Amino acid sequence: MRAAGQGTSPGCQERRKGGVVRGIFADAVRDFERWLNKKYAKQLGKRPLTLVIIPSTRDKLLPGVVQGLGDIAVGNITITDARRRATTRASWR
Numbered sequence: 001m002r003a004a005g006q007g008t009s010p011g012c013q014e015r016r017k018g019g020v021v022r023g024i025f026a027d028a029v030r031d032f033e034r035w036l037n038k039k040y041a042k043q044l045g046k047r048p049l050t051l052v053i054i055p056s057t058r059d060k061l062l063p064g065v066v067q068g069l070g071d072i073a074v075g076n077i078t079i080t081d082a083r084r085r086a087t088t089r090a091s092w093r
Helices: 024-039 058-066 081-084
Strands: 002-006 015-017 020-022 053-055 072-074
Touching: 015 053, 024 053, 024 072, 058 072, 072 081
Parallel strands: 002 053, 002 072
Antiparallel strands: 015 020
């Protein structure tokens, strides 16, 4: 699964250290990955899910998901009618 993550706001920037993306959103994606693998451990067996973080700017998050470049968008994103219509594959909660 590919997670496009926002890394442009001060204090929340994603930084690559030793090939690893770090930051608030990267930590959230890793926590989500652990949760998914724990919740679906029986179904996954010995094939755990791996989330790949794709650092992106805010203006490219949702367009990237719509174009299939990412599966989920992670960032400080408000739900607007236009964004809801643009991402019909997503389930907003």
